[in-house]
Amino acid sequence: MxxxxxxxxxxxxxxxxxxxxxxxxxxxxxIPDNLMKQVKVEKTEAEWLEELGSEKYNILRQCSTEPPFTGKYYKHNAKGTYVCAGCGAELFGSDTKYESGSGWPSFFAAIGKDKIKEVLDTSYGMVRTEIKCANCDGHLGHVFTDGPPPTGLRYCVNSASIDFVPDAKD
Ligand SMILES: [Zn+2]
Known part of the structure; x- marks a missing residue:
């Protein structure tokens, strides 16, 4: 038994x-294919630091801000696409870039609402809306409601958070 x-x-x-x-x-x-496309870029802080270098790391991963009027894209008017410096996701088109007088690259719209993540930011005694890359969570800057038509928005972005890809010449 x-x-x-x-x-x-x-x-x-x-x-x-x-x-x-x-x-x-x-x-x-x-993982199903449709979910694979939504998987975000995830790296350790050490991996980000090694890949980005300290300047970009401090801004993209530690939410620092570059001094105004110093970034490489502040006065940059070429035609093309601004992509995330952390992961390469397309964020802003040059056709939405404008001179805001703030000292940082400014856009009145993102390429797609789903490209940008908005987070309430109450640091430094201010209430602001932080903008992050939706794909890798990299800090880009802030969005304000004092922008020009047609959106009335001002996406205020650190030059160090973005890279520029020029339009292909015909
Ligand atoms: Zn990104």
Missing amino acids: FRKAVIVIVVLWLAHNFSVFGQQQDTAYQ
Whole structure:
């Protein structure tokens, strides 16, 4: 009687580990294609620091701000696309860039609302809306409501948070 029970238990244990549940586990870890596209860029802080260098790291990952009138894209009027310096996601088109007088690159719209994540920022005794890259969570700057038509928005962005990709010449 005891031996029979042991055999049954062993058989059940083998079935559990090597057939039914084993197969289910394999398929459970396959992420569907439509979810793969939403997976964000995730790296450790050490990996970001090594990849970005200290200046970009301090702004993109530590939410610092570059001094106004100093960034490389403050006075930059070429036609093209501004992409995230952290992950390369397309964020702003040059056709929405304008001179705001703030000293930072300014845009009245993002390429897509889903490209930018907005976060309430109450640091330094101010209530502001921080903008982050939706793909890698990199800090870009802030968005204000004193922008020009047609949106009335001013996306105020650190030059160090973006890279520029010029339009292909015909
Ligand atoms: Zn990014």
